[in-house]
């Protein structure tokens with residue numbers, strides 16, 4: 527099965543110049559979704575994982591499926607003021623301006639082995655900020671795991687201390 531057949535390109539979304547990688551065709555097909563989960567799991571292998579940290583919002587879809595398969599916790603990282611309990615924040619630079627992500631402070635214990643998951647790795651700013659959040663709480667980032675990587679944006683240069691794994695590379 528070719529997973530790329532289930533990824534739809536949307537030109538100029540959410541703003542001009544962006545080629546958006548839309549996973550809704552993949553999510554609408556249960557066989558393709560199951561295949562994607564297997565491919566993401568292959569990237570994790572037999573490492574011991576205490577938690578999958580999924581990045582809002584498209585990182586939640588496969589993140590929860592992965593956590594259930596691995597029988598480990600799923601932990602959401604969300605945009606500001608969405609999580610109800612005490613949070614820890616990380617602000618990071620965008621092309622213009624900055625953004626912030628939050629995690630529940632009690633979600634990760636010192637020494638927890640964590641895999642971070644999102645649908646797309648683009649410039650790496652988001653994933654890098656989530657690595658910092660996990661580390662602030664004492665967690666160990668075992669892997670940053672993506673369905674897709676836009677390699678021409680060279681996120682790996684920004685994240686050379688992390689183990690980056692992607693199922694599809696553009």
Ligand SMILES: Nc1ncnc2c1ncn2[C@@H]1O[C@H](COP(=O)(O)O)[C@@H](O)[C@H]1O
Nearest residue numbers: 545546547644646647648649650651652
């Ligand atoms: N081209 C894209 N298609 C879909 N989603 C994208 C795309 N580029 C970025 N994203 C979303 O943004 C973050 C990753 O961006 P970074 O530049 O790596 O911080 C990720 O949550 C994607 O869902």
Ligand SMILES: O=P(O)(O)OP(=O)(O)O
Nearest residue numbers: 540581582583584585652
């Ligand atoms: O649409 P989302 O919530 O997945 O966020 P973003 O596109 O900023 O990654």
